[in-house]
Amino acid sequence: MSTEIEKKNNNFIYKIINEDFKKNKNLLLHTRFPPEPNGYLHIGHAKSIHLNFELANLYNGYCNLRFDDTNPTKENIKYINSIQKDIKWLGYKWHKKICYSSEYFPKLYEYAKELIKKGLAYVDELTKQEIREYRGTLKTIGKNSPYRNRSIEDNLKLFKKMKKGQFNEGEACLRAKINMNSSFIVMRDPVLYRIIFSTHHQTxxxxxxxxxxxxxxxxxxxxxxxxxxxxxxxxQDNKNLYNWILKNTSVKHYPKQYEFSRLNLEYSILSKRKITVLIEKKIVDGWDDPRILTISGLKRKGYTASSIREFCRRIGITKQNNLVEFSMLEYCIRKELNQKAIRTMAILEPIKIFLYNIDDSYKEKLIVPNHPNNPNLGTHEVIFTNTIYIEREDFKEKYDKKYKRLKIGAEIRLRYAYIIKAEKIEKDKNGNIINIICFCDINSLGKKPINKKNPAVIHWIAVKNSFPAQFKLYNQLFKIKNPEKEKNFLSFLNSDSLIRKSGFIEKKIAQNIIKKMNNNSVCLSFQFERIGYFCLDEFDSKKNKLVFNRTVHLRDSWNFKKIKN
Incomplete structure (x- = not known):
């Protein structure tokens, strides 16, 4: 097994585990994913989930889901439920039942008393601010608390008094007695227990x-x-405390801790604290806003579990902090959707075309493929009539030699349909174009023009085959690559991170979506031809007006200067 795994994976963690297996052939790998239930999971957590669960799967071991629930003031059962849901959605299953650190509170209390009895912990009555001041800085050493040399008997009595609730919050805490001169600040008598009068979701x-x-x-x-x-x-510095606690208590099992670089992604914020600021200031609409990289936000944007797993696999595990290109995440979902997303036509900014040489009563049914390279995805029907919508950007009133789409005197082909030629325009009293009058070559269906170059192809929807829709075009939330580094990160917000458009999709497609909405089976992704990949926003959609979120552009062409495109 080890040789096979070594060929498949080459990062430092796999090498460590392979060496451990060489030393102990009976080793049963046991990892854990230990979130604090004080927020929602994001793409950075997905990296850790992927590492821990995939290792367990690869080495035929186990992975626990454990909630490190030690601060009831910040924790909530809604986060516990959301985290479970996200892990299941990502495709992973934890070992046996869910674990909670709170299950072990009686044991942890006994371990704390053990440290006191060894003279390695004491009850301190300094305030939080005083503890901070006594601790020192990276440039100055700390100084001992005046309560540091209390007797073991006194510390045991005071700790018991803390447990009985006979101190107010902040009046006392239990600290480890290590070294106030340590070069590692975390080792300068860290707090082990504090008083919190708050109801715990488990205990x-x-x-x-x-x-x-x-x-x-x-x-x-x-x-x-x-x-x-x-x-x-x-x-990494906390590893010293991790090992000190294990070494100085009577534990029977010694886990080994290893560190890897956290995920840093371009144009993104992954700090829970900063995401909370974005939500509280109503810059984004909540924890599932597609502009923030929570698992629920990515899911709402149209990302799949498999695309997120593939992203985690590609970025790998290192000890080197680096900034991952956002295009890597987009590549993973684009590659997947290119294979399986149904192609259909949508118009985001409609302008109307009237084909004057076709009768008003004419109605032709055209059968088009759902995917040009995958016949297994089937076909669907589109309607062709004499009045259609095209994208406003696909017509230019002023002559432009370089413009290859519809313009006066020029021909283009309608996708899956006929060649048309623009001849004149009609405007309202304000000078807005309300109609483009075109000639339709009724002999051009499925035929190449004789002695001419193939004209450009644009998408369209017949007015009689249209269904109203709203489109939410998501762009990067920040204008700079690494907003996490900026103290005033809100100064770099992108005002065009969400652009809304109102237009139409094909009626047949809309009817199929509404049927699936009735059956609660909506999780549909589409490629709107020439525009991008979109998914239905099931939270905002209504039966009379569907809402779609743009998942990703058709190509890796994101450019902030052209963000509105």
Whole structure:
């Protein structure tokens, strides 16, 4: 198995695991994904999910889902439900039941008392601000708390008093007694327990003292038998505390922690805190807004679970922080949709064409493929009449030699239909074009023009075959590549991150979508020919007006200067 895996994967984590298997052939790999239930998952979490679950699958091991729920003031059952839903949607299944750090609170409390009995923890009564000041900085060493040398007996009594709720919040905490001169600030007597009078979503009001994340995380890993604990590089210094706690408690199992680079994606914010600011200021519409890279936002935008998994596979795992090109994410979904998305025609900014040499009563049915290269996706019917819509940008009133679409005196072909020639225009009293009068060559269906070059092809929809639709064109939320680095990141917002258009789609396609809406089976993606890949927005759509979100452009041609295109 090891040789086969080595050929398939070549990053440092696989090499570490392969070496571990060489040393211990009976090793059972056990990983975990340990989210804090204080927000929704985003594409950065998907990278960690992919790593931990795929490793477990590849090495025939297990992956736990554990909620590190140590701060009831920030946690909510809605986040727990959302995280479970997102992991399932991504295609992964955790080992046995869901785990919670709160399950282990009685054990963690005993481990804390064990540290006190060893003279390695003490109850401190400094305020939060005083603890921060005593801790020092990267340039200055810390200084000992005046409560640091209390007796073991006093610390045990005070810790018990904390547990009974006989201190107010902020009046006391339990700290590890390590080294206030350490070059690692995290090792300068870190807080292990604090007082929080708040109802916990799992334990309700049973506890009023809660372990810190650092204290609970490593011990929870040990209790669950985790063999390899993976985290991002910002926790690299915390590894010292992780190992110190395990070493100085009577745990029977020692997990190994390894760090990898977090995901940084161009033009994006992945910080939960900053995303919360965007939502609170109503810059975006919520956690599922397609402009932010939450799993729910990506899903609403039309991304598939398989495209996200493929993205995670392609970016790989390294120890080097780098900025991943946004086009990589778009490539993954575009490649998939190119194979399976149904092709249809949509008009986002309609302008009307009247074919004067075709009778008003004329109505022709044309059968067109749902995909030019995949006959298994079938066909659908479009209607051709003498009055149609085309895109406003597909007609130019003023003569332009370089313009290859419809203009006065020039011919173009309607997709799957006839060649037409623009002859004149009609305008309203305000000078707006209301009709383009064209001649239709009724002998041109499926035929190449004689002694002429093939004309350009544009898409269209017959007025009688149109159904009203709204189109939401999503662009990058920020104008700069790395807004995460900017303190005032809101200064770099892209005012054109969402552009709304009102137009039409084909009536037959709309009718099929509405049927699926009635059956609660909507998750449809389309390629609107010549425009891009879109999906139905099932939250905003109504039976009389459908709403579509643009998933991605047809080609990797995103350019901020041309964002409105």
């Amino acid at each position: 309700e009001n049973k506890w009023c003292i809660y372990p810190t994340y650092d204290f609970a995380h490593c011990l929870s890993d040990s209790i669950e038998g985790i063999t390899h604990s993976f985290c991002t590089l910002e926790f």
